[in-house]
Amino acid sequence: xxxxxxxxxxxxxxYLRVVTGFIGLAMIASIxxxxxxxxxxxxxxxxxxxxxxxxxxxxxxxxxxxxxGKIIYEQKGRCILCHGVKGDGKGSAGVPPDPQPSPRSFRxxxxxxxxxxxxxxxxxxSGSHGSGMHSYDGILTxxxxxxxxxxxxxxxxx
Numbered sequence: 001x002x003x004x005x006x007x008x009x010x011x012x013x014x015y016l017r018v019v020t021g022f023i024g025l026a027m028i029a030s031i032x033x034x035x036x037x038x039x040x041x042x043x044x045x046x047x048x049x050x051x052x053x054x055x056x057x058x059x060x061x062x063x064x065x066x067x068x069g070k071i072i073y074e075q076k077g078r079c080i081l082c083h084g085v086k087g088d089g090k091g092s093a094g095v096p097p098d099p100q101p102s103p104r105s106f107r108x109x110x111x112x113x114x115x116x117x118x119x120x121x122x123x124x125x126s127g128s129h130g131s132g133m134h135s136y137d138g139i140l141t142x143x144x145x146x147x148x149x150x151x152x153x154x155x156x157x158x
Contacts (some may be wrong), residue, residue, distance in 0.1 A: 055118025056156035069151030087155035
């Protein structure tokens with residue numbers, strides 16, 4: 001009878017390890033892909049979306065403008081901290097256990113196609129409720145924001 005109880009305990013422990021392993025994998029997957037689950041949903045409020053979508057970047061897409069955007073992305077705007085040097089959303093401030101959705105990957109080509117420059121400008125200027133993205137209004141000028149938008153777009157071509 002003692003052998004039977006030990007067998008049941010050993011089997012129960014095995015199943016507990018398997019279930020715990022699956023739960024751990026599910027948690028890792030949800031953290032890893034949390035920010036990319038809703039790329040189709042705009043972060044701009046519905047009442048402003050139609051106006052914001054029509055905004056066009058007034059700056060030319062030139063190497064000089066991209067360099068300026070990169071400098072702002074990496075330095076003054078500190079976008080690099082969350083979105084990473086490669087624009088993949090893997091910056092040092094955006095890693096778990098941060099409870100926010102993971103930072104946006106600008107390398108996601110589907111996201112690049114769906115979002116307009118006006119939406120990007122609005123999110124940088126106003127922030128994104130429900131995420132770690134805060135407003136840069138008053139921190140960056142309008143011209144600097146548009147430069148960053150152009151630089152963000154360059155990640156979609158790499």
